Amino acid sequence: MMPPVAYMETIDGWPWMKRVQPMDMKQLALDVARVTQDAGKHALTDQTNPHDLSTNYVHGESQFTSDVDDRLVRFIKNRLTHLGSFDGFWENRPDNPAPGTRYWCVGSVDGVINFVRNMPEWTVTVSLFEVNNEGSAQPILGVVHAPALGLTYLAARGQGAIRERRTPLGTKREKIMPSMAKTLQGSVVCFGMSYFPEESKRALNVVSSIAGKPADIKRVGPASLDLCKVADGTYDAYFEPHLHKWDVPAVSAGAIVVWEAQGKLRQWDGSMIHWRRENDVVASNGLIIDELRPYLV
Structure with missing residues (x-):
């Protein structure tokens, strides 16, 4: 496959690489990972600022994180619209989308209580859905970024799964696989x-x-x-x-x-x-x- 044409631009002060067809799913996953990492920096700053720990929760959201979520989702969506030719966002998809159409699915903070209580286990997530020939939308790309842990997981259909870890020597990227435990006993x-x-x-x-x-x-x-x-x-x-x-x-x-x-x-x-x-x-x-x-x- 020929590499995609690329050039640099700036959105919200952040540099990004625009790529055009043919689409390289592995590179797209890496690009999305950079977007979530940039967004995660801002969300992590919000978490470390003093805030009320006694907020109320409604449907997985809190008074404190609702504003964080709004800015997080808006930032990510803005960046994603420039990564390729896609058909919109998950929440706006039609009832009967055409086969081959693709929709970004952008999450708010996953792990609201952890986030509000200053725990490190919370994530920023993005997935890409594609509609198959049966009219069923299935995820074909996913990024899960945990800013406070320095961890990013990314995967794309047919490309395997990768974990990026922030270490004192820089970022370490490695392929991942499940455990080999054979029984529930001792698992x-x-x-x-x-x-x-x-x-x-x-x-x-x-x-x-x-x-x-x-x-x-x-x-x-x-x-x-x-x-x-x-x-x-x-x-x-x-x-x-x-x-x-x-x-x-x-x-x-x-x-x-x-x-x-x-x-x-x-x-x-x-x-x-x-x-x-x-x-x-x-x-x-x-x-x-x-x-x-x-x-x-």
Whole structure:
């Protein structure tokens, strides 16, 4: 494939590289990673500024982060519109999009409570959906950036999954793959839970039922980061019930990272993720899922 033509311009004071067709998906993922990293710097500054820790939460958002989210999403969308020829954004897609059309899906801060409480586990996420011949939109590119941790995960269809780590010697980039744990016994599993009581009970019931089998069961979040930590082998599995439509940006970005790392991501009943409704999700290294699934009810 011939490399895409490129030239430099500036948006909001930040340099960026515009690329034209033919599209290089690997390079596009790297470009999107730079966008999320630039946006993450601003969001991290907002987090470290003094703020009220007693804010109220509504549908995954807080009074404090709503303003941060607005500026974050606006910044990212502005930059994305110049990365190539696409058909718009996920929330504005038509009911019956044409095959081959592509839509950016930009998330607000994933991990609102962690962000407000000054914890480092929160992310900035971007995914790209493409409509297939059956009219189903599926993610083909995903970036999950954790500014406070110095971590970026990126993946594109057919290109594998990569983790970038900030180190004292500079940025280290490496391909990732899931763990090789073969049984639930001695594994490390993480889970997510909702602030809605009935939804949380389902997650906690699963935790109770598998207690004593894994070596450890983690609850850190957010969903996008938990998925990526299955992809890189930190966790052997992750599960969470009732992920809502507002979770689509985070889950879709993490999903393509899991899939391209050769991990597995499905609903609890084994069916594919459905991007237009709620999902009970489980990600794994593919080796312990048959042992774990009976507990997912």
